[in-house]
Amino acid sequence: MKGSIRLGIALALFAVGACASLAVVYSITKPRIEAQDQIALEASLRDLFPEGEVFEDVSASITSANATVNISSAFLAKRGEASLGLAVKAAGPSYGGQAVLLVGVELNRSIAGVRILELNDTAGLGANAKNPGYYVDKTNKITFPGQFAGKYVTDPFVVKSDVVAITASTITSTALTTIVKAAADAGVLWLENSALAPSTDQGPGASYSGSAASESAPATTGGN
Amino acid sequence: MELAKIFIVALLVNNVVLMRFLALCSYIGMTSEVGQSVGMGFAVTFVTVMATAATWPLYHFVLVPLGLTFLKILVFILVIASLVQLVEFYLKKNIPGLYAAMGIYLPLITTNCAILAVTFENIDYGYSFIESIVYAVGVSLGFLLAMVLLAGVRDRIKTSPVPKFMQGTPILFIASSLLGVAFMGFSGLIK
């Protein structure tokens, strides 16, 4: 019996030692790790809305109508009192796991741009979506995410007819397009609910038959 | 339908051995005959599912609320090691034949990267409990599949004229490469 207790104590001592040293390393690296994601996010936000000065976090009031796409956060780009657009960070399944995209939505319901934050698809195939040197339109030098810029949310998003797919990577192309569409839809819905999107030819007050509307009004006054 | 997709992807499209290079030591070491491969495959399936059932709740209900997620690697590997010990005791007592046949490869299940990888990925991919179990089953059956395939191929290799410098391990890798190319064809299965 005494032998077993000795063994147990030895085991416990090592376990405690290991956990303690890990706790120390973790506390040192944790702020840096969390900062990394923030750094990447901020860089992408500025990239989408170069004139934006402040990016207000409105994540609490945005929802995704698409069950497979998770909207993790949304940021309202503002310059002074004027809102420029909404950046929506969405994650959805792609070929190699989850893909995380940042989709910018302009006030006129068009897409400001798409930035790929995380993508783990096959190198040389699906991963080319992230590759700045890979063009789906070689003459005009347009990348896969680049082709969404300027596209209206109401336009069709069918891969291979409206959206150019990456060669031999239909699954990745479809997956990413789904995420872009879901994020853009959610973004436009939010903008309409916040009365920031000016009414178009669809008439005032018209909005998508999306799911939950935002309960809490954002603390911004949209200046047009 | 999501569950079926997770299963098919784990089993075929992203086959754990041929497409992701995991569990190679057992793959090369325990495929000298089909019976061995099947036994190993089922043992791994059992341990993987049990490990998932143990680690998923452990992570979500203990590590996360206590803010101890950095202990994930430590805790998961210890859980797997303990499970393998239990399996060993059970086999030794109840199925001594299988225990003897598996020999040293039984404790090696602990270092089977596929099992640990599955437990990590259940967390990283944000799977629910059911999804994790389905994923675990898919991956381990994929392992079984790859093992049986290679065992079959090895059988044929025994009676084939292999160039001298390819004999032994090299030809197995070349064969696996070709198996892998075949498996890449499965990527068309999911839309």
Place this chain on the structure above:
Amino acid sequence: MKSLWKTFKQGIIYENPLLMLMIGLCSALAVTSSVANGLGMGLAMTFVLLFSEIVISVFRKVIPNSVRIPIFIIIIAAFTTMVDLVMKAYFPDLSKSMGVFIPLIVVNCIIMGRVEAFASKQKPLTAIFDALGMGLGYTWVMIAISAVRELLGNGSLAGIPVMPASYQPILFFILPPGGFLVFGLFISFNIWLKGRMEKSAKERA
């Protein structure tokens, strides 16, 4: 001093973990699609191996024999977690591209094998040289395999385009089957080399 040097050399060539002992293969194939990944993995593995061997060697007389495996696991897992955290904090892109293989260092057979066979029985100084030799042996093979795969599969080395612009990269090589093929050929070449070395040693005798 001479025996320390010999210990070091063993890991690099004669007992090279990947080519001769053929352990720790999973990461060797999965992470060698580019030189940056191969190098990063080699260094990460060497770090975990080195510190695990040191700690276990220092405590070798104190660790009870019957629970040595769980204790080894605890120590190796601790250092693996440290590498994982440090990489996530300071090298996030590399960490993401290596994905699950950094945490998988904990089940890398090389580390468990060396720790059990060597560090638990040798003095710390010897263990250090063994770890460095094995780590370096692992790393150079990783870099060699990655160089071939990245060069043929992507036309670049460490991200720098090397092949002429007209070279159409053979995607096969950075995909999994290519990994198997390149590694198979490496081992095959190694067996041939070993045969030649043994033959010339016999002829000299």
